[in-house]
Amino acid sequence: MRPGITGLEDEAITIIREVAACFERPVILFSGGKDSVVMLHVAVRAFAPAKLPFAIMHVDTGHNFPEVIEFRDRCLAGFGLDLTVASVQAAIDAGKVADAPSRNPLQTVALLEAIAENKFDAVLGGGRRDEERARAKERVFSHRDTFGQWDPKNQRPELWNIYNTSLRPGEHFRVFPISNWTELDVWSYIQMHNIELPSLYFAHRRPVFRRDGMLMAETEFLHAEAGEEVFEEQVRFRTVGDATCTAAVESSAVSIADVVAETSIARVTERGATRADDKISEAGMEDRKRQGYF
Amino acid sequence: MRQLRFATIGSVDDGKSTLIGRLLYDSKSIFEDQLEHVEAVSKRRGDEYVDLSLLTDGLRAEREQGITIDVAHRYFATPARSFVIMDCPGHVQYTRNMVTGASTADLAIILIDARHGVVEQTRRHSILTSLLGVPHLVVCVNKMDLVDYSEERFKEIREDFENFAARLNLHDVTFLPISALKGDNVVDRTPDLSWFEGPTLLHHLENVYTASDDNRIDVRFPVQYVIRPRTTEHHDYRGYAGTVAGGVLRVGDEIVVLPSGLTSTITGIDSADGPITEAVPGAAITILLADDLSVTRGDMICRPHNRPRVVQDHEAMLCWLDSNAQLQTNKLYTLKHTTRSTRAKVSEVRYVLDISELHRKEPTGPLAMNDIARVVIHTAEPLLRDDYDHNRVTGSFILVDESTGATAAAGMLLPPRE
Ligand SMILES: Nc1nc2c(ncn2[C@@H]2O[C@H](COP(=O)(O)OP(=O)(O)OP(=O)(O)O)[C@@H](O)[C@H]2O)c(=O)[nH]1
Numbered sequence: 001m002r003p004g005i006t007g008l009e010d011e012a013i014t015i016i017r018e019v020a021a022c023f024e025r026p027v028i029l030f031s032g033g034k035d036s037v038v039m040l041h042v043a044v045r046a047f048a049p050a051k052l053p054f055a056i057m058h059v060d061t062g063h064n065f066p067e068v069i070e071f072r073d074r075c076l077a078g079f080g081l082d083l084t085v086a087s088v089q090a091a092i093d094a095g096k097v098a099d100a101p102s103r104n105p106l107q108t109v110a111l112l113e114a115i116a117e118n119k120f121d122a123v124l125g126g127g128r129r130d131e132e133r134a135r136a137k138e139r140v141f142s143h144r145d146t147f148g149q150w151d152p153k154n155q156r157p158e159l160w161n162i163y164n165t166s167l168r169p170g171e172h173f174r175v176f177p178i179s180n181w182t183e184l185d186v187w188s189y190i191q192m193h194n195i196e197l198p199s200l201y202f203a204h205r206r207p208v209f210r211r212d213g214m215l216m217a218e219t220e221f222l223h224a225e226a227g228e229e230v231f232e233e234q235v236r237f238r239t240v241g242d243a244t245c246t247a248a249v250e251s252s253a254v255s256i257a258d259v260v261a262e263t264s265i266a267r268v269t270e271r272g273a274t275r276a277d278d279k280i281s282e283a284g285m286e287d288r289k290r291q292g293y294f
Numbered sequence: 295m296r297q298l299r300f301a302t303i304g305s306v307d308d309g310k311s312t313l314i315g316r317l318l319y320d321s322k323s324i325f326e327d328q329l330e331h332v333e334a335v336s337k338r339r340g341d342e343y344v345d346l347s348l349l350t351d352g353l354r355a356e357r358e359q360g361i362t363i364d365v366a367h368r369y370f371a372t373p374a375r376s377f378v379i380m381d382c383p384g385h386v387q388y389t390r391n392m393v394t395g396a397s398t399a400d401l402a403i404i405l406i407d408a409r410h411g412v413v414e415q416t417r418r419h420s421i422l423t424s425l426l427g428v429p430h431l432v433v434c435v436n437k438m439d440l441v442d443y444s445e446e447r448f449k450e451i452r453e454d455f456e457n458f459a460a461r462l463n464l465h466d467v468t469f470l471p472i473s474a475l476k477g478d479n480v481v482d483r484t485p486d487l488s489w490f491e492g493p494t495l496l497h498h499l500e501n502v503y504t505a506s507d508d509n510r511i512d513v514r515f516p517v518q519y520v521i522r523p524r525t526t527e528h529h530d531y532r533g534y535a536g537t538v539a540g541g542v543l544r545v546g547d548e549i550v551v552l553p554s555g556l557t558s559t560i561t562g563i564d565s566a567d568g569p570i571t572e573a574v575p576g577a578a579i580t581i582l583l584a585d586d587l588s589v590t591r592g593d594m595i596c597r598p599h600n601r602p603r604v605v606q607d608h609e610a611m612l613c614w615l616d617s618n619a620q621l622q623t624n625k626l627y628t629l630k631h632t633t634r635s636t637r638a639k640v641s642e643v644r645y646v647l648d649i650s651e652l653h654r655k656e657p658t659g660p661l662a663m664n665d666i667a668r669v670v671i672h673t674a675e676p677l678l679r680d681d682y683d684h685n686r687v688t689g690s691f692i693l694v695d696e697s698t699g700a701t702a703a704a705g706m707l708l709p710p711r712e
């Protein structure tokens with residue numbers, strides 16, 4: 001293995017090409033967030049000068065920051081790639097799920113339905129093992145049963161870099177090419193290749209309010225309640241997800257280099273700093289993942 | 295210093311996860327929210343002290359049972375070196391997950407409970423470490439606080455382990471007394487172990503020299519995927535994508551494609567960053583050839599005078615991993631070796647390893663979970679293979695049970711029998 005980011009990219013490319021070789025209908029999940037942007041860049045590089053042989057899908061909660069949706073479309077247009085949108089709003093409108101204050105868990109329904117409908121057999125995600133303790137346990141090629149469920153107590157062994165890609169009808173794999181990257185690795189890669197990201201990732205002033213110790217953005221999707229004071233602050237986002245449950249952090253990092261510097265001395269994990277819904281339970285992510293979440 | 299990938303192994307409850315927690319805690323590599331979380335969970339459960347194993351034991355079932363079930367991956371760095379940790383389970387039922395973690399490790403830390411000494415699972419994990427060819431081993435005699443930090447006890451266990459390990463293929467073995475719970479000799483020296491003159495665990499990990507185990511001599515390039523753009527601009531482009539498994543490939547090299555035996559010359563090597571002139575092991579590249587040959591996934595590109603063996607009958611050490619099914623000789627499995635998948639059957643079990651005595655014993659029944667055996671395998675198509683000792687990539691394979699999709703076994707190829 002080559003050292004540093006180069007070695008991590010080698011590994012990711014190897015995984016991505018294995019997906020292209022072993023599956024009929026692979027899809028890349030793309031949200032416009034930094035991890036999926038990096039994964040997409042690596043994937044495009046893995047097949048150059050040929051076109052990326054994968055479909056692209058976004059599971060849209062309907063509560064995304066407009067800057068991110070705008071960036072998502074511009075970024076894909078730049079690569080000449082088409083997008084499939086699995087819409088949580090559409091699932092709600094069709095009465096398949098009931099709307100909830102946080103639409104994060106509802107994504108699972110829209111995702112699994114889109115996988116079944118499109119007969120996707122390999123779903124590539126930008127999940128990283130350093131993000132969260134359940135992810136830290138997950139395989140690179142992570143098997144899902146016919147209900148889309150993950151069984152953390154019964155994962156297939158995954159030795160060396162030999163990936164068991166065997167599937168029975170109706171099952172699929174989630175594949176995580178950047179499993180072994182840290183938040184700092186992702187930012188270093190972004191710096192190395194000067195990759196464009198949604199503006200939310202860089203310090204800007206916006207109206208926010210404090211909730212459960214976190215800075216939530218005042219948006220059309222989420223409003224301060226009585227007793228919560230809205231004020232303007234210079235912030236940036238370390239993750240971008242559903243606007244109702246993704247918090248901002250105070251920051252003055254306006255450039256990629258600033259963010260790399262900030263990330264290398266961070267004392268709180270990105271999820272700890274920004275995800276309201278993960279604070280709820282001891283095994284929130286594991287429970288969601290068991291049901292088929294990303 | 296090269297990054298170090300290490301796995302913690304050893305019997306259940308010997309303190310692997312606690313050690314990782316301690317290492318991260320004392321080297322100030324824990325994020326504040328993670329620490330708050332384990333403090334809160336420990337407090338809620340009424341633990342007397344903060345249970346640092348909660349840092350890696352993240353699954354619901356793990357916390358309920360107080361054991362590790364599957365490998366946790368953690369990444370951390372000190373000013374001296376960066377590390378990838380694979381915290382493996384000790385419970386015998388989850389040996390398959392321990393093998394998963396250890397298969398890519400540069401170093402294994404095997405923990406031994408100072409009260410219990412070397413137990414069966416210590417032996418099993420040591421044997422697997424040796425078979426997997428993990429280059430370095432650190433034996434940590436843990437829970438020294440429970441044996442009054444006795445130097446004698448430490449020496450006794452060291453001797454025990456040495457006697458047993460003498461018959462294994464372990465090269466660099468270091469012994470350290472520690473207490474993961476109290477933090478003795480993990481990151482800091484403490485008065486209780488003042489009799490010990492060796493390094494702390496972290497100091498050892500920061501300084502152990504690991505040569506890359508890449509084989510840079512024998513060129514091996516398993517073709518993973520063929521890149522054909524089908525555009526006017528790149529009309530004639532046909533690239534063979536893959537990851538270098540051995541040797542150094544250079545533009546201008548004469549090559550042979552196996553199994554066809556056709557020869558050609560490398561006219562270009564494309565990397566993600568564009569054309570390069572040479573590619574080393576681990577590099578994910580695309581190779582362009584001078585001639586229009588028929589090359590597909592599963593083929594291997596190498597040098598004409600340095601080829602892997604191309605055979606259908608194989609000697610191998612096999613670790614049976616599947617808990618739901620035993621080996622059926624003559625049943626067809628899918629064997630995956632580099633980028634090649636072929637059907638295979640195990641035609642003979644030569645012997646099974648006896649874990650406690652390291653004897654070879656006659657198989658008494660079909661191979662079952664955790665059995666380690668020497669076998670003869672026949673493949674429907676030839677493998678382009680090296681001995682595992684020579685090249686971990688071209689010497690390893692897995693067997694997949696076609697009816698369940700399970701990874702049934704992992705294998706390491708051996709030289710043919712004389
Ligand atoms: N007194 C003492 N107890 C320890 C020490 N290290 C670990 N323990 C305790 O031993 C028990 C098991 O520790 P773990 O770290 O979970 O053991 P493990 O090796 O990770 O176990 P598995 O992963 O399930 O195989 C816990 O109650 C720890 O607190 C030590 O140095 N001294």
Ligand SMILES: [Mg+2]
Nearest residue numbers: 310311361362
């Ligand atoms: Mg453990």
